[in-house]
């Protein structure tokens with residue numbers, strides 16, 4: 026009966042469910058300029074907040090004089106730590122179990138730190154007033170190098186007892202935050218000692234920033250009459266923000282409504298809780314008026330949410346034939362002035378322990394030391410799942426270095442070490458259970474697609490021609506096979522601030538057979554309103570076009586932990602499918618009643634329940650929906666609604682094979698990407714159009730990071746990259762054309778087999794671009810050169826290798 | 831505080847008259863005074879193009895122009911390009927070809943692209959990439975933006991041919 030007759034095919038197509046490249050429902054308003062972003066909000070009497078920020082990276086705040094600012098017409102108030110202290114709001118808890126100053130409490134720890142908060146009638150007056158606040162500082166010695174910080178007598182966090190343990194165990198030094206370990210140290214050291222070959226390298230993944238096109242901001246509005254606080258903002262986790270606001274402000278949670286309107290990109294930047302939110306809430310409570318705070322680009326780059334900054338020292342052991350026997354990694358993690366990393370509580374270094382990558386490595390050990398420095402706090406997962414990008418970059422560089430050590434082809438070295446298809450579910454040496462994968466198939470498909478052997482021949486010829494002086498361009502072939510770990514996560518080991526990382530979906534079917542679904546996540550461009558309706562359409566047989574998806578209003582949506590770490594599809598997507606199945610189960614009973622048969626005698630068929638063996642007798646979901654509201658059915662409650670809170674049994678493990686072919690001009694350091702091939706396996710594909718769009722975008726962010734983007738400081742702790750002049754965002758002109766491809770290995774534990782995709786291209790893209798640069802110079806003796814590979818740094822590689830004659 | 835200036839503007843065919851401080855930025859005039867929140871602010875330093883509008887027939891980043899400099903000008907913003915019922919060809923093409931994700935760059939992108947297609951009705955992919963380089967997008971990687979603009983160009987050209 027389930028054969029695909031043309032009639033049935035038509036019904037399936039009409040749903041626009043799983044696998045359909047459905048056009049996005051969000052686009053009508055965005056293309057008309059009718060999006061509703063936080064800075065678009067306007068309310069009667071709305072005031073504007075702006076910060077006085079520290080010009081120094083480390084200094085004592087001797088005094089703050091707000092008189093002149095207060096005297097300016099239109100200034101309502103100027104808040105300092107002294108004003109917040111009686112409320113206990115001059116400090117706030119961070120997501121990492123540390124605390125952070127909301128406004129400078131006696132000292133500042135990074136350039137741009139919030140010192141005072143001006144509230145004024147409009148943004149121009151606020152900006153004027155910021156200039157009028159006089160702050161007297163006494164400069165202190167600055168630490169910008171984490172290795173120095175661990176040796177220095179200069180204590181950054183005088184508020185912490187140096188002898189007391191931190192949130193993640195003992196601290197070894199006043200500037201030390203935690204040590205986190207995974208794997209078997211002793212066994213790994215033994216493997217290293219006995220190995221045929223050990224390759225050793227320091228791999229630095231530089232500090233950068235997610236830099237969504239819209240910066241962070243909020244509008245806080247305290248209604249003094251009913252005691253309700255409404256907070257609109259660029260929140261990737263609105264429900265968690267509500268809980269945090271309640272915990273730190275003492276306002277009962279039911280009196281707080283958090284709304285994430287349209288968000289102009291997040292990429293991790295909008296996960297954290299920032300001083301601007303707290304100050305705006307206080308300002309609205311104090312003034313009784315709505316208060317808007319929107320950071321400018323410089324504030325965004327300098328203060329909210331850096332990413333990466335991991336120094337990863339690695340050792341990889343192998344047999345002469347290239348079989349990897351062990352991996353050792355010690356990471357020094359620069360967390361800045363406060364530990365505000367956005368990681369699940371039990372994972373202070375995120376999922377860095379996925380650093381064995383796609384390889385069957387029997388023995389491994391990882392240790393991460395977190396360190397305070399005079400840099401901005403943050404440590405967010407910039408388009409990745411909690412340090413997976415760092416892990417993937419580390420292992421994909423180590424493989425390349427090992428290939429050099431073994432004098433082997435790097436593609437072949439990967440192939441002989443991949444976890445085999447028959448080994449899944451695979452238990453990794455660092456503690457994860459990889460749910461599924463078929464790496465060899467993906468790898469061969471990728472190598473064939475780019476004509477790998479021919480590329481290597483061309484490269485060899487090019488090197489000869491270069492040596493003969495016939496060309497000044499080298500060819501690099503950048504290989505990557507990455508494995509991600511996303512969809513945080515099982516409540517048994519994943520929480521943030523004690524909140525389990527489940528997610529949720531609530532569905533209401535309307536009497537006429539259309540529906541609304543609300544989720545605990547929030548889209549920032551991923552197209553949830555489009556794709557979640559598709560999941561549901563396939564589950565409940567109501568066309569996606571008849572399903573509204575709503576997120577981001579804590580008064581109406583069920584509780585969820587939000588959208589980051591590619592968790593929406595793995596977790597909320599699963600909740601959506603499960604809630605849909607509850608609807609279907611009830612619909613089945615209603616259908617059976619209407620058809621006057623036993624529940625077991627009907628079965629679901631696309632958009633209806635049919636009597637088994639008699640498909641001409643059926644009830645459509647539309648008919649069933651109506652019946653749910655207009656008939657008294659014995660033993661069944663009226664209505665057709667369901668809610669599901671989904672606690673995933675495991676993470677999902679998307680993977681992919683990326684190949685970048687790059688031309689490099691040895692004399693100018695310029696590069697040109699000739700070809701970029703990206704094969705992704707994200708399990709079941711919900712909307713191929715959106716998947717490809719996600720891959721293009723993620724690859725472009727990877728291109729930026731690998732080839733030029735960084736947050737850099739001078740030795741005084743001045744941030745040198747605070748504008749888009751200095752902070753590299755590629756234009757259309759610098760961005761190559763990408764070829765996308767896929768294999769499909771469904772996740773065995775996810776209700777629809779989906780794994781998540783948004784972050785894969787950033788995780789896999791960075792090593793692919795970086796490996797291409799390294800590969801171009803491999804024949805001339807390059808082993809490791811730190812990112813970003815801007816023109817100057819590439820020129821410098823060539824110069825150091827003596828290629829400039 | 832310097833004296834306010836008397837400003838006259840035509841925006842999307844509608845004329846406006848008001849007093850403004852000479853330092854008022856055009857983007858703030860549009861967004862806060864005239865409630866045209868289609869153009870966005872992504873940097874305020876002329877780098878991102880989210881604030882792109884058309885001033886007297888030219889693409890302009892309205893975050894780095896004083897409203898005083900636009901006095902007497904004729905402006906078009908994304909709100910003036912098309913309507914929900916009769917969208918501009920580019921508005922349809924961006925939707926058709928997935929030329930947007932978060933949508934924050936989109937108004938500036940489409941406004942700039944509309945000008946680009948007037949300047950060069952038959953652009954190659956390369957010319958589009960060059961002509962759009964003043965508008966940054968963090969989400970799409972540009973590939974589908976280029977595709978959308980190419981599609982809009984051929985649609986506009988086909989319509990022109992049919993009319994001739």
Ligand code: FES
Pocket residue numbers: 870871872873874875876877878879880881882891892893894
């Ligand atoms: S806001 Fe005008 S160019 Fe960025």
Ligand code: FES
Pocket residue numbers: 238289290550929930931932933934935936966967968969970
């Ligand atoms: S669609 Fe998000 S910045 Fe372009």
